[in-house]
Amino acid sequence: MSFVEQFAAAARNSAATVERVPRTAEAIASAVERLLPPGARVVVSDPRNLPVELFAACARLPGVFAERSRSALAAADVGVTEAFAGVARTGSLCVEVDAGCTGYASLLVRLHVAVLAEQNIVERPGDLFRADRLGGEGLRRNFVFITGPSATADMGPLVRGVHGPHQLHILLVRGAGTASSPPAQVLA
Amino acid sequence: MTGHAPGPDSPRAVASKRDRRNLLAAIRMALRVESAAVRHNTQTFNRGRYAAVAALPDYDALKDRARGIKELSIKRLPELVTTLEASVKHNGGCFFLAPDATAACRYISDVCRAAGARRVVKGKSMTSEEVGLNRALEAHGMEVAETDLAEFILQAADEQPSHIIAPAVHYSRERITALFQRVFRCAEPLDTGEALTVFARERLREKFLAAGAGISGANFIAADTATLVLVESEANIRMTSLMPPLYIVIAGVEKLVPTRADLAPFIELLAASGTGQPMTSYTSVISPPLNHAPVLTAGPAPPPRQFHLVMVDNGRLKMRDDPVMREALYCVRCSACLNSCANFQTVGGHAFGGETYSGGIGGAWEAGTRGLESARFAELCTGCSRCVPQCPVRIDIPWLNTVLRSRLAQQDARAPGVLGASPQKQFFGRYDAAAKWASRLAAAVNAVSALSITRVALEMLFSVDRRRLLPRFAAHTLRESAPRKPRAAAAAKRVVLFADVFTNYHSPERGLATRRLLSAMGVDVVVSDPSPDGRASFSQGLLDTAAVQARATAALLKDYLDEGRDIIVVEPSVLAMFRMEYRHLLDRPEESGLLAELRARSFDPCEHLWRLLQERGLDPAGVFPAAGDPRVNRLFLHAHCQQRTIGAAAPTEALLRACGFDVVSSQVECCGMAGSFGYKKEFYELSMAVAEDLFAQVRRAERDGPRTLVASGTSCVEQLQAGFARKVFHPMELLAGMVQAGAITEE
Numbered sequence A: 001m002s003f004v005e006q007f008a009a010a011a012r013n014s015a016a017t018v019e020r021v022p023r024t025a026e027a028i029a030s031a032v033e034r035l036l037p038p039g040a041r042v043v044v045s046d047p048r049n050l051p052v053e054l055f056a057a058c059a060r061l062p063g064v065f066a067e068r069s070r071s072a073l074a075a076a077d078v079g080v081t082e083a084f085a086g087v088a089r090t091g092s093l094c095v096e097v098d099a100g101c102t103g104y105a106s107l108l109v110r111l112h113v114a115v116l117a118e119q120n121i122v123e124r125p126g127d128l129f130r131a132d133r134l135g136g137e138g139l140r141r142n143f144v145f146i147t148g149p150s151a152t153a154d155m156g157p158l159v160r161g162v163h164g165p166h167q168l169h170i171l172l173v174r175g176a177g178t179a180s181s182p183p184a185q186v187l188a
Numbered sequence B: 001m002t003g004h005a006p007g008p009d010s011p012r013a014v015a016s017k018r019d020r021r022n023l024l025a026a027i028r029m030a031l032r033v034e035s036a037a038v039r040h041n042t043q044t045f046n047r048g049r050y051a052a053v054a055a056l057p058d059y060d061a062l063k064d065r066a067r068g069i070k071e072l073s074i075k076r077l078p079e080l081v082t083t084l085e086a087s088v089k090h091n092g093g094c095f096f097l098a099p100d101a102t103a104a105c106r107y108i109s110d111v112c113r114a115a116g117a118r119r120v121v122k123g124k125s126m127t128s129e130e131v132g133l134n135r136a137l138e139a140h141g142m143e144v145a146e147t148d149l150a151e152f153i154l155q156a157a158d159e160q161p162s163h164i165i166a167p168a169v170h171y172s173r174e175r176i177t178a179l180f181q182r183v184f185r186c187a188e189p190l191d192t193g194e195a196l197t198v199f200a201r202e203r204l205r206e207k208f209l210a211a212g213a214g215i216s217g218a219n220f221i222a223a224d225t226a227t228l229v230l231v232e233s234e235a236n237i238r239m240t241s242l243m244p245p246l247y248i249v250i251a252g253v254e255k256l257v258p259t260r261a262d263l264a265p266f267i268e269l270l271a272a273s274g275t276g277q278p279m280t281s282y283t284s285v286i287s288p289p290l291n292h293a294p295v296l297t298a299g300p301a302p303p304p305r306q307f308h309l310v311m312v313d314n315g316r317l318k319m320r321d322d323p324v325m326r327e328a329l330y331c332v333r334c335s336a337c338l339n340s341c342a343n344f345q346t347v348g349g350h351a352f353g354g355e356t357y358s359g360g361i362g363g364a365w366e367a368g369t370r371g372l373e374s375a376r377f378a379e380l381c382t383g384c385s386r387c388v389p390q391c392p393v394r395i396d397i398p399w400l401n402t403v404l405r406s407r408l409a410q411q412d413a414r415a416p417g418v419l420g421a422s423p424q425k426q427f428f429g430r431y432d433a434a435a436k437w438a439s440r441l442a443a444a445v446n447a448v449s450a451l452s453i454t455r456v457a458l459e460m461l462f463s464v465d466r467r468r469l470l471p472r473f474a475a476h477t478l479r480e481s482a483p484r485k486p487r488a489a490a491a492a493k494r495v496v497l498f499a500d501v502f503t504n505y506h507s508p509e510r511g512l513a514t515r516r517l518l519s520a521m522g523v524d525v526v527v528s529d530p531s532p533d534g535r536a537s538f539s540q541g542l543l544d545t546a547a548v549q550a551r552a553t554a555a556l557l558k559d560y561l562d563e564g565r566d567i568i569v570v571e572p573s574v575l576a577m578f579r580m581e582y583r584h585l586l587d588r589p590e591e592s593g594l595l596a597e598l599r600a601r602s603f604d605p606c607e608h609l610w611r612l613l614q615e616r617g618l619d620p621a622g623v624f625p626a627a628g629d630p631r632v633n634r635l636f637l638h639a640h641c642q643q644r645t646i647g648a649a650a651p652t653e654a655l656l657r658a659c660g661f662d663v664v665s666s667q668v669e670c671c672g673m674a675g676s677f678g679y680k681k682e683f684y685e686l687s688m689a690v691a692e693d694l695f696a697q698v699r700r701a702e703r704d705g706p707r708t709l710v711a712s713g714t715s716c717v718e719q720l721q722a723g724f725a726r727k728v729f730h731p732m733e734l735l736a737g738m739v740q741a742g743a744i745t746e747e
Helices: A002-014 A025-035 A072-073 A125-129 A132-139 B020-054 B059-075 B077-091 B099-116 B128-131 B134-138 B150-158 B175-182 B193-208 B238-242 B260-273 B316-321 B325-330 B340-348 B362-369 B372-380 B395-413 B423-430 B431-440 B442-449 B452-462 B500-503 B508-520 B535-539 B545-562 B573-584 B589-601 B605-615 B641-645 B649-658 B681-701 B716-722 B731-736
Strands: A019-022 A042-044 A076-082 A085-087 A091-096 A109-118 A143-145 A169-171 B094-098 B119-122 B143-146 B212-216 B220-222 B229-234 B244-253 B282-287 B307-312 B493-497 B523-527 B565-567 B634-638 B660-664 B710-712
Touching: A002 A019, A002 A091, A002 A169, A019 A025, A019 B340, A019 B395, A025 A076, A025 A109, A025 A169, A025 B493, A025 B731, A042 B193, A072 B020, A072 B193, A072 B372, A076 A091, A085 A125, A085 A132, A091 B282, A091 B442, A109 B325, A109 B535, A125 A132, A125 A143, A132 A169, A143 B508, B020 B260, B020 B340, B020 B372, B059 B077, B059 B260, B059 B325, B077 B307, B094 B099, B099 B134, B099 B212, B099 B244, B099 B307, B099 B523, B119 B238, B119 B573, B128 B307, B134 B143, B143 B150, B143 B395, B150 B193, B150 B508, B175 B193, B193 B238, B193 B244, B193 B681, B212 B238, B212 B710, B220 B649, B229 B238, B238 B282, B238 B589, B316 B325, B316 B362, B325 B362, B325 B395, B340 B681, B362 B395, B372 B395, B395 B545, B423 B452, B423 B535, B431 B442, B431 B508, B442 B452, B493 B508, B500 B508, B508 B523, B508 B605, B508 B731, B535 B573, B545 B565, B545 B573, B545 B589, B565 B605, B573 B641, B605 B649, B605 B731, B634 B649, B649 B660, B649 B731, B681 B716, B710 B716, B710 B731
Parallel strands: A019 A169, A042 A076, A076 A109, A109 A169, B094 B307, B119 B143, B119 B212, B212 B244, B244 B307, B493 B523, B493 B565, B634 B660, B634 B710
Antiparallel strands: A085 A091, A091 A143, A143 B282, B220 B229, B229 B282
């Protein structure tokens, strides 16, 4: 099994949803748009790893707001961020928390949509602590491994959606040079 | 949300175990109120852990690496603290090393007051529980909101944690509903986990947005970069570290590792060993303050972020100087030792725990941070050893508890008006001596011990519970019954059957079956003289006696080893002494060779037979044709706890299956008898409550017809007999009757 397949299977096991999309701004924006509930307030956090242009079309979606005050971010329903790495074995995303509002956009919302480039999937969590993986980015960034939506078993049965997102959707984008790949497809 | 005064039977009232009466009251309370929820939750974690670590292809290598990093970190601790301080300051934060609880509380209160923070949100932190931080902050007029949902429950109930990672593990959904309706006076039904979660989330979201300070603990801290690892699933720690302008972390100094790269094995092991997930929902890896995430405000100019790291000593550096308790500093607080413990699964940490820390590892922590007397609950560690293979940093937790019991016994013996160890400890600890004399008058002793007057006397003198059947003494011991060596001169295999106390005096038939069976396989078997192996005294914490006995037994067996004989040990708890505990007793440098020989060349009878069959290429089903008779080939096999830990249970099950038996195996960690534990009056109810899981599994397995009960351990046999009042067989007894003489070929 490739890292991508392993990642998608493990992420689904953690109750995330996974979708593979072409590496174009339009494809990402239309995938996000399909997920938006009517009237949703959406915060889009610019990527630092992927080219900023890839998120440009998202910024024009209905409901997207630019205000960065406490009241505005606390009222957001959907957050779109990048994930600079993924972990095949556990289906975890690595999202920066100390880069503009990425931390908030992945935390305060009910639905977190994370965009991950397939070539940034490593085998295991420990790879984020190695200088020879991802150019050592994992050793330098302030980030969080995100594995599924927030959850608790403290109230008896397992409940998904506690202080953080209730739902986690992962958009896997192909590596550079595959911009003309077929339309969005859901992994089997 | 203020707590109500604790009633005499509330968890808070029995939190301190300095007084042994609190321990016994806590057990009664836990069995009555908390047992069902604790059992369900811990057993769910336990099953999850087995699955999660099985999915780690390099589990053992990860454990070795984690252990190595911890050993090195504790060794270099003072130097790492200095490095950490520089790293925190380099990142723009403040650092404080708190020598004790009072200093930690004072520092944090001062920081909050200086920042004008009136409202504080907190993530779960056992260290803050240890130092009593909430009370200190509230005394300064601050409002403290626990935001981990389990801690939110405990704050509402005014109770101490009952588990180190799931502090409200003793609460069922129904009890949470009742609690919330009472404390928050809410009219909503709150009758589902979702409704309760939404209720708490909404209350706490407001607190997060209004908080002036956030306080959390940390799972690991890398000294070189001041990087924190924060493991959680609810996202309350993410909120705590990100939302307020002031973030304070309080953690014990033992959480330090040298470098950020050293965090890797712990991140892969922690969740798997704890909740049994590959990863929890969120594992933050951050070096605060998070200067590039602007503090959210109503206005346009965000204040600068502030970060304070408070490292707590509070007894830890003393633990570091204690050659035994130093091991506890390696603990990563995963809770595997709690979840894999049969006693813990049955009563939880309000009984098997102190004011903060609980479970097998909790004794060392309460002793280290509060004082030896606070570790009295370590009595609930029976030494079953099931936690040992589960610990990701390979701490010998039963050994810590044995030493704690020994130190407590010594301290108690020095108390005014007390002479030596308690009569109960003396009785169980020197059981071999009693058995030796009783056995000479077996018939009379058996008759007398059945008398109710005897049981009353035993209960009064030694607290031996009168509801327990006492093991009967055999008319002839194993040593007396075994023929004096008519040696098969040319035998290729030669062994000595060790006449352990239990087999020799109580169950010689198990030893005789073993001798007969191995002889039929062409093995030259001699039976040793009986010798106390030290297990009984070891388990009572009488370590000097245990060492003397261990040395005598080792000397006895050395002659046989030198003759080229391997050692067969029928009683698994005795075999476990040789393989696990003797390293603590035979601790002189010149004893290391004999110790290694004993460990490598002692075998459980089934383990030995399984090897023999494989070496000779014999099909077990040919030698022991069990498949033939469907009336007798249905078994329920219960593996002894220590037998499982030392790896002797798997060959037993493999052998029986290979013979063609239809085997259902018990899935419990321990039967609850655990040597003398279940005989003690004060622990009888707990022992039987633990056994209920095993009994239920037998009943389930027998829904489609009866099964023969099979167990290798004496304690397990007694416990199963207490439940089912019928003969329980040793595997050797089953097989000895079946040997097909013609099927065995000599080498």
